[in-house]
Structures are given as C-alpha cells and as structure tokens.
Amino acid sequence: MTDAAEDRLWAEAWRTFTYAVFIGLFALLAARPRQAPAVWEPVLANKAALVVFAVMVGDIPEARLAGMVDFGLVVVVALAYVLSRGWQAWQSLQPPVPV
Numbered sequence: 001m002t003d004a005a006e007d008r009l010w011a012e013a014w015r016t017f018t019y020a021v022f023i024g025l026f027a028l029l030a031a032r033p034r035q036a037p038a039v040w041e042p043v044l045a046n047k048a049a050l051v052v053f054a055v056m057v058g059d060i061p062e063a064r065l066a067g068m069v070d071f072g073l074v075v076v077v078a079l080a081y082v083l084s085r086g087w088q089a090w091q092s093l094q095p096p097v098p099v
Contacts, residue, residue: 033086034092037089037092047077050067051067
C-alpha cells in the first residue's frame with residue numbers, strides 16, 4: 001500500500017483493510033464454524049462474486065490471478081461449509097424448545 005500511486009492509494013488502502021476483515025472472518029469460521037450464523041454465506045457470496053467479475057473482465061492480468069485465488073477460496077470455503085455443517089449455525093439463533 002505504501003508504494004501505491006496517489007490515484008490508487010484509496011483503492012489499495014481499501015483492499016488492505018478488507019484483507020484484515022477477511023482474516024478475521026476466516027479465523028472466526030475456523031474457531032467456531034457452527035456458532036457463526038450469517039458469516040459463512042456472505043463470505044462465500046463475496047468470493048464467488050469476485051470470481052464471476054474476474055471472468056467478466058478477463059484479460060486484465062491482476063483480475064486473472066485474483067480470480068484464480070478467489071476460485072480456490074470458493075472451493076475451500078464451500079468444502080469447509082459442508083464438512084463442518086456450517087448451516088447449523090443458524091440453529092443457534094432459534095430459542096430452545098421447552099421440554
């Protein structure tokens with residue numbers, strides 16, 4: 001970010017801070033995969049949207065590389081979602097059933 005041209009400084013700062021947010025989200029999902037309702041789905045949707053956008057812009061070298069990385073993340077996050085049963089996180093929002 002410190003080497004960014006002045007006209008790219010805002011975009012590079014946004015990108016850097018967004019990486020920090022995603023590190024936190026991935027750490028939360030890794031630590032508590034079934035206690036993080038409404039975290040799995042936006043993370044997966046964001047990464048999938050970036051893959052679609054990378055395919056749409058196609059020939060931009062940065063988009064090609066980032067799209068491949070994000071595609072890998074889509075596969076890993078989707079696999080983790082299924083293997084950890086991430087959808088069960090939504091059950092933690094429901095009140096307990098009286099016995």
